[in-house]
Amino acid sequence: MQTQSRPIVNANGGAATCFESAAEGDEQYYEAVVRELARGQELTGELQAEVLRVLRGQGQSEATAAFILREVSRAFAVCISIMGGSSSPAATSPADGTLPAASGAGARRAKDDGVPRKRTVTPSPYSDGYQWRKYGQKRIIGTKFPRCYYRCGYHRERGCRATKQVQEEQHSNAGGPRMYLVIYGHEHTCHRASPTAAVEPDVARSPTGLLDFSAVGLPRQQEQGGVVQLSKEELEQQVLVSSLACVLQGSQCYSGGGSQEGSSSQGRTGAGEDGGSAPAVPVETSLDVMDYYDVTDTL
């Protein structure tokens, strides 16, 4: 009855862990994906050793690189874990147990119209480039934190049906950043109706569908709905990050105009978590995989 979730490679590689409904079976497909994920994790470990050796003694750069590589490695572990438990992806937990047993309470499928859902575990659920508006919050049985419901800020104006749910992981890494499970619903249609310009007038979109920061000189990064200019030092950090991302992505730097990458948000408020009372996410921790792509595009 329950449809299996099957990973997809986003056209732009935007999400670390994406799933779409698929027919049951396809074991070979899963095996191949798990094999590639394992390979990625292995290479990440090697890269980590190499990068840390090169950056030794370089303070913040070293710390940033270490953090990012740790997260990349963790993301691979999560993916592998999810893929490994193909019969019930939601019930599996990754190496560090960050995926909650949230849907374990029956994994009941509510009013989702059979819409494919993309699941992502990220420390920065709010900086995905879109403007979200919170429309509900619900305490989910068997989970410690409430689940917040967001829909696209252009839901009314442009009839965009995109939604996302954000839920803090039950056991965030001790001492590490808080991790959030983000589930995306419908695709964004707002940027198709009125591409980029309406969302971020002075940021051009590259052929890949990603933001082309070169058009405005400096990269931008959304933070709690605001747009901040990055200093040269921060830019260098992001270039470093993007380099790592490129290595990890290998040849999978696909082009294409998916919805994940989105555009920088404009917006006076953006989608603040829990009424905007959430603490601002540090630059380092707000860099999730999707952000890497934005930066990568500037190279």
Added chain:
DNA sequence: TTCATTTGACCAGA
């Protein structure tokens, strides 16, 4: 005054 968030109620699927 406008708009976003909060929160209890309602609806529908399992």
Added chain:
DNA sequence: TCTGGTCAAATGAA
């Protein structure tokens, strides 16, 4: 009947 998802009135902030 239970639970997740959505609605909409109330509330607060800018």
